Amino acid sequence: MNKKRKLGRGVAVVGAGMSKFDMFDNRDSKDLFIEAFNQMLASVDKGVDPRNIDALYLGNFTNDFFVQQSHWSAIISDAIGLVPRPATRTEGACASSGLAFREGVFAIASGFYDIVLVGGVEDMSKRSTREVAEGLALAAIPYERKSGFTFPGVFGAIATAYFEKYGACRKHLMNVTIKSHNNAPLNPKAQYKSSIREIMDAKIERIRTRGDSIPEWSDEIDFLSDPGANPAIAWPLHLFDCCPISDGAGCLLLVGEEMARSFTDDPLYVVGLGQGSGRGLHAAEDLTTFEATRSAAREAYRMADLGPEDIQVAEVHDCFSIAELIHIEDLGFFKPGEGYKAVEEGLTRLDGPRPINTSGGLKCKGHPVGATGAAQLIEIWEQLRNKAGKRQVQGGNLRIGAAHNLGGTGGTCTFTILERR
Amino acid sequence: MNKKRKLGRGVAVVGAGMSKFDMFDNRDSKDLFIEAFNQMLASVDKGVDPRNIDALYLGNFTNDFFVQQSHWSAIISDAIGLVPRPATRTEGACASSGLAFREGVFAIASGFYDIVLVGGVEDMSKRSTREVAEGLALAAIPYERKSGFTFPGVFGAIATAYFEKYGACRKHLMNVTIKSHNNAPLNPKAQYKSSIREIMDAKIERIRTRGDSIPEWSDEIDFLSDPGANPAIAWPLHLFDCCPISDGAGCLLLVGEEMARSFTDDPLYVVGLGQGSGRGLHAAEDLTTFEATRSAAREAYRMADLGPEDIQVAEVHDCFSIAELIHIEDLGFFKPGEGYKAVEEGLTRLDGPRPINTSGGLKCKGHPVGATGAAQLIEIWEQLRNKAGKRQVQGGNLRIGAAHNLGGTGGTCTFTILERR
Numbered sequence: 039m040n041k042k043r044k045l046g047r048g049v050a051v052v053g054a055g056m057s058k059f060d061m062f063d064n065r066d067s068k069d070l071f072i073e074a075f076n077q078m079l080a081s082v083d084k085g086v087d088p089r090n091i092d093a094l095y096l097g098n099f100t101n102d103f104f105v106q107q108s109h110w111s112a113i114i115s116d117a118i119g120l121v122p123r124p125a126t127r128t129e130g131a132c133a134s135s136g137l138a139f140r141e142g143v144f145a146i147a148s149g150f151y152d153i154v155l156v157g158g159v160e161d162m163s164k165r166s167t168r169e170v171a172e173g174l175a176l177a178a179i180p181y182e183r184k185s186g187f188t189f190p191g192v193f194g195a196i197a198t199a200y201f202e203k204y205g206a207c208r209k210h211l212m213n214v215t216i217k218s219h220n221n222a223p224l225n226p227k228a229q230y231k232s233s234i235r236e237i238m239d240a241k242i243e244r245i246r247t248r249g250d251s252i253p254e255w256s257d258e259i260d261f262l263s264d265p266g267a268n269p270a271i272a273w274p275l276h277l278f279d280c281c282p283i284s285d286g287a288g289c290l291l292l293v294g295e296e297m298a299r300s301f302t303d304d305p306l307y308v309v310g311l312g313q314g315s316g317r318g319l320h321a322a323e324d325l326t327t328f329e330a331t332r333s334a335a336r337e338a339y340r341m342a343d344l345g346p347e348d349i350q351v352a353e354v355h356d357c358f359s360i361a362e363l364i365h366i367e368d369l370g371f372f373k374p375g376e377g378y379k380a381v382e383e384g385l386t387r388l389d390g391p392r393p394i395n396t397s398g399g400l401k402c403k404g405h406p407v408g409a410t411g412a413a414q415l416i417e418i419w420e421q422l423r424n425k426a427g428k429r430q431v432q433g434g435n436l437r438i439g440a441a442h443n444l445g446g447t448g449g450t451c452t453f454t455i456l457e458r459r
Numbered sequence: 460m461n462k463k464r465k466l467g468r469g470v471a472v473v474g475a476g477m478s479k480f481d482m483f484d485n486r487d488s489k490d491l492f493i494e495a496f497n498q499m500l501a502s503v504d505k506g507v508d509p510r511n512i513d514a515l516y517l518g519n520f521t522n523d524f525f526v527q528q529s530h531w532s533a534i535i536s537d538a539i540g541l542v543p544r545p546a547t548r549t550e551g552a553c554a555s556s557g558l559a560f561r562e563g564v565f566a567i568a569s570g571f572y573d574i575v576l577v578g579g580v581e582d583m584s585k586r587s588t589r590e591v592a593e594g595l596a597l598a599a600i601p602y603e604r605k606s607g608f609t610f611p612g613v614f615g616a617i618a619t620a621y622f623e624k625y626g627a628c629r630k631h632l633m634n635v636t637i638k639s640h641n642n643a644p645l646n647p648k649a650q651y652k653s654s655i656r657e658i659m660d661a662k663i664e665r666i667r668t669r670g671d672s673i674p675e676w677s678d679e680i681d682f683l684s685d686p687g688a689n690p691a692i693a694w695p696l697h698l699f700d701c702c703p704i705s706d707g708a709g710c711l712l713l714v715g716e717e718m719a720r721s722f723t724d725d726p727l728y729v730v731g732l733g734q735g736s737g738r739g740l741h742a743a744e745d746l747t748t749f750e751a752t753r754s755a756a757r758e759a760y761r762m763a764d765l766g767p768e769d770i771q772v773a774e775v776h777d778c779f780s781i782a783e784l785i786h787i788e789d790l791g792f793f794k795p796g797e798g799y800k801a802v803e804e805g806l807t808r809l810d811g812p813r814p815i816n817t818s819g820g821l822k823c824k825g826h827p828v829g830a831t832g833a834a835q836l837i838e839i840w841e842q843l844r845n846k847a848g849k850r851q852v853q854g855g856n857l858r859i860g861a862a863h864n865l866g867g868t869g870g871t872c873t874f875t876i877l878e879r880r
Contacts, residue, residue, distance in 0.1 A: 043571050043572070045571055099529065102523040102597060103523055107601055108597040108598045109550070109867045109870050109871070111550075111551055112551070112737065112867055113601070115736040122736055122754035125551075125871065126551060126561075126562070126871075127549065127550045129532075129548045129549075129550055130532055131529060137547050140547075141562055144565040144566050144568075144569040144571060145565050148468070148568035148569040150466055176523060176529040180528055311571070315542050315544060315545060316533065317542050329543045445530060449530050449534070450532065450546070450547075
């Protein structure tokens, strides 16, 4: 477990594409993946002939029960013209495409394949919110589900434990939400397009139009503290602490390191890979940390000969606001119990020294679960290559970024570090 | 696609174990996998400390909807004490653990890990036959399911096409069944324990006891031709053409080739790896062949510098009797249209020149779908190491064996060649 891991052959990312994330009435997994695939093809600076793609790894979590269809690897392989080449689905709940990325890396590093497509897709919005909550709970450890927990409940309990241990309060969760809502409008693929300030102002305008008395919201914290504007879901988590139900797809093109520059002059290299498993809440001595994340981070940092201080931009798995606080501590960006203070000080803002979830995060970019791990890596791809548009992290060229993808109640975690050279 | 593939680091199998296959009222996926895991540990001649296992790859197909629980990689990782080490689920319908094996090979060949556990598990028997048929159909391509096909229907159509093209008839399917039922009683893990002759004799005895008139069944073919004894399921497939509903688990331990002899003096080496995808029946020009199998076989043979004539013992995916005929042709063991003649001549029997499904096959050993790919490789492990007991293939030491695992209506196929040196 404490061994330094290395790959026999380096692997590079040379292309990436994602669909718009949203709730779509009339687009299925095939439609979404094809959109991502075509964007990926267009992103490869020097071009790639799709006939040269050796294999596909596809993360997907819920399609079995939400759209009553399994075996999506074969269906997507057909949809993008890859048949009869190999296509493999990976599933690790919301970390499904973090896993797909990793298997693509191994397939190339093993020397077996040269050019591998990795990605994920999810189609969740055709079900009611209740069905989605119940379906996603299949990823929790059985003990938790039998105790009546769905995911908001699980992360509500985690937030309570965090408050108790470190003296944080709901305001500190709101700071995470406000930051995510500030970043998302700068991301054309994001599901939510408005800052909390804009949402508040629009709500005031609607109330004014109706002629009702206008609430005295002095700022975003005030607005989010109003249970009318931001109702409780699972205390202390309120509506704006929770990521939405989303449809979407994302994919990346991986190649052997030595081939990378025949695809682009600006490839990214996979320098750190980590994965861990966890036992769930029932077995945790401390609810404010995930063993799977700490283990994955150790493995990736050691492989990369890097530490948390070297990560210049990171996407972390903020399925709930509290999750972002836990992760930025587990990954070593901040000391345990210091994450909420760092967010309050603005250190994780787009213009702060440690930007987190510049994409808007799962909270605002959206969380089509099987696509999330891929989408996180795509954000790092755009940031490190200086292609993130209005949400580009400023202040000199970025070199190192990382993506953290969590499945279930910490059952699976992947942590991946990319480098621009 | 026609490239010769190779691994940067060789990979060996040094242990294997499987649970009994059967329908269990009171054993779940954890129980079954723990049984397989403990048998695997006991099988490693020089021992392995489970704390040295770096990662797990787990094939599973139906647990999401049959037992209402996803994310089994994490649960099994916990059950066998692997947490916080990585655990990844692969899904490719009935080829799910053929995929898991392959990802384990890549993870080691990449240089990242040294010792990886691969396997699969399925728990199917808690559902009604109707629910199982409908659930498994989620692996078919959507067009097929929307046309009302479940798997017996799909393979019934394939059998009809095969009959039409090559002049075979139901008797030729029965020959496959009779052979499987002859092998299975020699396999202590198999779900079915009786030859067709024994089943027939027992039925005659029951009829005699009741005092009813005894049918004039002169031999097994006669018995299987009687629609009372062997009712139609989806013409031309009858009950004895179809594999059962099963629960079970299997796993194998993989290590870097250079380490193999510190675990056993008799390792097997992974010399051929192939995987293919397919589009399903709606897009097939010819129903009597699977593109995914042919593509996987090409890739594996080329990697191994071997041809079908070199495979001394093989497990092939006989979910239905007709499937075995198709596969032994697609894999090149016999020419197209010659498979049914070869079976009739006894060439694929345990004492024939080309033994197929010595385990009893999916038909009689059982088909817990996510465990099947692993179980096939375990049979090859036992045969090549001369440890297959009463069903050991005779006639000199075996050196080369192969396992063929098919998912869906040909959506996914893996073909793996193992060598004893």
